Amino acid sequence: MTELELLEFARGPALWVSLGVLAAGSLWRIAGILRLGGKPDLAEPRSTRLIAGALRATFARMLPHPAFRRTITLAAWNGYVYHAGLAVIVFGYLPHIDFVKRLLGLAWPALPEPVVYAFVGLTFVSLFVALIVRLNDPVRRLLSGFDDYFSWFVVVLPLFTGMMTLDQSYATRSAAALPLDPLPVAVHLLSVELLLVWLPFGRLAHAFLVFASRAVTGAALTRKGAAQ
Amino acid sequence: MVTTSLGSFKSPDARVAAREFVAQAGRDAAFQLEACVHCGQCAEACHFHLVSGDPRYTPIYKLQPMLKAYQREAAPFSSVKKALGLAPRELTAQELQEWSALLYDSCNLCGRCTLVCPMGIDIAGLVRRAREAMAAGGFAPTDLYKAVERALDTGSPIGVRWPALKRQIELQEQETGLRIPVDVEGAEYMVILSSIEIMGFAEIIGALARIFRHAGASWTIPSAGFEATNIGVQIGSREVAAELVSRIVAAAERLKVKCVVSPECGHAYSALRWEGPNLLGRRFGFDVVQIDELLDRFVREGRLRLRGKDARRLTFHDPCQLVRRGGLSEPPHRLMREVSANFAEMPSAGAASFCCGGGGGVSAIHRAEGLRFAAFACKKQQIEATGAEAVVTACANCRNVLEEAIDHDGMTLPVLGLTELVAQYLEPEARTG
Ligand code: SF4
Numbered sequence: 001m002t003e004l005e006l007l008e009f010a011r012g013p014a015l016w017v018s019l020g021v022l023a024a025g026s027l028w029r030i031a032g033i034l035r036l037g038g039k040p041d042l043a044e045p046r047s048t049r050l051i052a053g054a055l056r057a058t059f060a061r062m063l064p065h066p067a068f069r070r071t072i073t074l075a076a077w078n079g080y081v082y083h084a085g086l087a088v089i090v091f092g093y094l095p096h097i098d099f100v101k102r103l104l105g106l107a108w109p110a111l112p113e114p115v116v117y118a119f120v121g122l123t124f125v126s127l128f129v130a131l132i133v134r135l136n137d138p139v140r141r142l143l144s145g146f147d148d149y150f151s152w153f154v155v156v157l158p159l160f161t162g163m164m165t166l167d168q169s170y171a172t173r174s175a176a177a178l179p180l181d182p183l184p185v186a187v188h189l190l191s192v193e194l195l196l197v198w199l200p201f202g203r204l205a206h207a208f209l210v211f212a213s214r215a216v217t218g219a220a221l222t223r224k225g226a227a228q
Numbered sequence: 229m230v231t232t233s234l235g236s237f238k239s240p241d242a243r244v245a246a247r248e249f250v251a252q253a254g255r256d257a258a259f260q261l262e263a264c265v266h267c268g269q270c271a272e273a274c275h276f277h278l279v280s281g282d283p284r285y286t287p288i289y290k291l292q293p294m295l296k297a298y299q300r301e302a303a304p305f306s307s308v309k310k311a312l313g314l315a316p317r318e319l320t321a322q323e324l325q326e327w328s329a330l331l332y333d334s335c336n337l338c339g340r341c342t343l344v345c346p347m348g349i350d351i352a353g354l355v356r357r358a359r360e361a362m363a364a365g366g367f368a369p370t371d372l373y374k375a376v377e378r379a380l381d382t383g384s385p386i387g388v389r390w391p392a393l394k395r396q397i398e399l400q401e402q403e404t405g406l407r408i409p410v411d412v413e414g415a416e417y418m419v420i421l422s423s424i425e426i427m428g429f430a431e432i433i434g435a436l437a438r439i440f441r442h443a444g445a446s447w448t449i450p451s452a453g454f455e456a457t458n459i460g461v462q463i464g465s466r467e468v469a470a471e472l473v474s475r476i477v478a479a480a481e482r483l484k485v486k487c488v489v490s491p492e493c494g495h496a497y498s499a500l501r502w503e504g505p506n507l508l509g510r511r512f513g514f515d516v517v518q519i520d521e522l523l524d525r526f527v528r529e530g531r532l533r534l535r536g537k538d539a540r541r542l543t544f545h546d547p548c549q550l551v552r553r554g555g556l557s558e559p560p561h562r563l564m565r566e567v568s569a570n571f572a573e574m575p576s577a578g579a580a581s582f583c584c585g586g587g588g589g590v591s592a593i594h595r596a597e598g599l600r601f602a603a604f605a606c607k608k609q610q611i612e613a614t615g616a617e618a619v620v621t622a623c624a625n626c627r628n629v630l631e632e633a634i635d636h637d638g639m640t641l642p643v644l645g646l647t648e649l650v651a652q653y654l655e656p657e658a659r660t661g
């Protein structure tokens with residue numbers, strides 16, 4: 001297989017298979033939980049604004065609870081850094097936007113390259129800080145297992161392989177053009193595909209489970225008038 | 229003697245526990261069990277971890293057996309994982325014995341961890357569920373099984389029967405000169421009490437007599453079904469909890485009251501108000517109101533008129549099951565401002581207040597005493613930050629636990645009940661004939 005063929009594979013069948021696994025796996029996981037069912041709550045509600053309560057919890061818990069803001073650990077703030085960093089890199093970098101454009105026809109303005117590069121550096125450092133904390137802090141070490149470390153790995157890998165593609169000047173070229181050196185791009189794409197394939201099955205599924213978990217608790221506490 | 233299918237500490241069975249863990253992991257619980265990202269933030273919220281630094285006291289870690297059983301038997305992809313040998317191993321009795329100390333001794337079901345979890349996982353709610361499995365399998369603390377036996381047998385976890393309450397009622401009648409109505413059919417309010425109040429703080433009965441007279445509301449105490457506490461929700465047995473709730477419901481229906489007044493007891497309120505209808509599988513034909521919620525309502529409606537205020541520097545300890553878990557954050561604090569001229573709120577009062585250390589049945593577990601006294605350090609810090617001369621609370625169990633811990637730490641700080649404090653400041657009534 002030539003480098004170009006590998007790129008074709010990564011852009012074609014591998015991409016579609018990984019997206020298929022992502023969609024099917026996620027649906028399977030959600031359906032598997034939904035099928036467990038629940039019972040209606042018969043206690044007289046103090047508030048019936050359950051959807052508002054669920055939504056409120058979904059957004060409010062994006063930030064630490066005010067009562068804990070002063071005592072929250074550096075490790076928790078670090079979580080915000082790499083989440084924000086990843087969002088900037090995924091959605092703000094021109095080649096990524098072009099990639100989505102090819103796929104879905106959607107596009108939006110990109111951030112200047114130096115800004116994205118700064119975020120790449122920051123996110124990289126932040127993810128390593130997260131790993132060091134996980135390995136050294138007794139609580140996080142006790143909680144963590146293969147899933148946590150492998151999930152970390154599949155997030156860091158695309159960042160790393162992405163950095164390997166950076167020496168090719170991209171901004172001056174058209175979206176449809178082939179990269180000058182196809183191998184790094186193919187490897188980068190394959191590493192992203194590994195992430196997509198793993199996402200529904202491991203810890204990374206929090207990307208969608210977070211909404212259900214926060215909503216369930218938000219609604220239940222709102223019902224009791226105890227949403228804080 | 230009522231018989232139940234509750235497990236026994238004499239013959240623990242890990243398979244029974246495992247089955248119940250899986251049964252407890254319904255849709256909502258499963259979404260939460262699955263969403264944890266192992267960020268460890270809940271550890272920073274739990275007083276047991278804060279005072280000891282022991283990572284095993286991390287709230288979500290206490291749920292490991294439930295998570296394992298669920299992942300093995302019911303989670304999505306569990307059968308594939310089992311086939312590939314990737315599913316968690318079966319739970320062992322030894323493991324569950326070990327976790328008994330984590331799910332009982334070091335958890336007050338206080339919900340402080342729930343407040344901090346960025347994924348919105350209601351860890352305290354999950355611990356409540358996990359205890360169902362532990363109790364069914366015979367892995368709950370011996371003291372709690374014994375309290376269940378006493379509660380089913382005598383009606384009270386500490387064996388308080390009607391003659392003991394009757395005697396206290398008579399004493400309070402002599403004390404206040406007021407008649408205390410017993411078994412009055414058609415009364416508006418039926419008051420139930422906790423054993424701790426009956427035996428330790430019986431003045432509450434006299435205070436209630438003065439309050440209801442002042443408010444001009446009809447009330448009664450039932451001679452059967454008067455016990456408000458519910459050891460079933462603490463040990464984690466729906467069956468026991470339902471039996472105990474059904475006694476209160478039977479009394480309310482027999483006396484045809486409009487409203488049952490839950491006393492100053494955190495878990496008693498959540499057992500009747502929030503779990504009760506679900507335990508019995510039907511809605512109640514009466515309202516449930518917590519006594520301080522009712523007093524606050526009476527004050528706001530002008531039915532209770534207060535005069536004068538306590539001049540001491542007072543602070544208020546939030547009972548977790550009333551405030552953070554029960555939705556009654558405003559009423560006790562409003563009442564405090566009505567009766568205290570020098571009221572100092574604790575840091576993080578309301579939502580993020582620390583538990584006294586004895587909630588969730590912990591105060592009834594003898595082997596947990598040392599840990600409970602150690603955990604009090606967090607509460608102590610919050611109390612001391614106020615410079616208060618006395619602590620007021622709205623739960624007789626908190627009151628008892630605080631008194632013990634304060635004594636243990638060599639502090640001198642009285643602990644008062646809010647209802648009694650309110651009764652002290654009732655406007656004197658004009659004497660008519
Ligand atoms: S409910 Fe309270 S005691 Fe139990 S784990 Fe959470 S913070 Fe700790």
Ligand code: SF4
Pocket residue numbers: 263264265266267268269270271288344345346347348349351
């Ligand atoms: S705070 Fe929530 S997400 Fe983080 S470890 Fe605890 S339970 Fe899991």
